[in-house]
Amino acid sequence: MHWQIDLFILTLVIVCALAAINVRDLLGAAVLFGAYSFLMCLLWAIMGAVDVAFTEASVGAGVSTVFFVAAVFQTTRRSKD
Numbered sequence: 385m386h387w388q389i390d391l392f393i394l395t396l397v398i399v400c401a402l403a404a405i406n407v408r409d410l411l412g413a414a415v416l417f418g419a420y421s422f423l424m425c426l427l428w429a430i431m432g433a434v435d436v437a438f439t440e441a442s443v444g445a446g447v448s449t450v451f452f453v454a455a456v457f458q459t460t461r462r463s464k465d
Contacts, residue, residue, distance in 0.1 A: 390430060397423045410456045418449035 397420060404416035421444030428437035 386430075390427070393423055393426055393430070397427065410459070411453065414449060414452035414456055417452060418445050421445035421449065 400416050400420040400423060404413050404420060407413050407416060421440055425437045425440040425445055428434075428440055
């Protein structure tokens with residue numbers, strides 16, 4: 385049962401990574417990056433690397449996502465595409 389959970393989370397990680405690359409909206413990309421970091425945090429915790437999981441959760445899913453979202457809200461659009 386353990387490997388099915390790993391495979392499911394790994395599939396979600398790949399989907400989030402591909403979606404973050406292909407999405408055209410910057411805010412959506414920032415949110416998908418946060419989801420990617422959170423899922424990587426889950427994978428690290430499942431593998432037993434709790435210190436790496438905690439760092440990924442605090443820096444990757446937490447601080448970086450907040451900075452990306454704040455940067456997106458500080459920018460303005462030049463075109464309508």
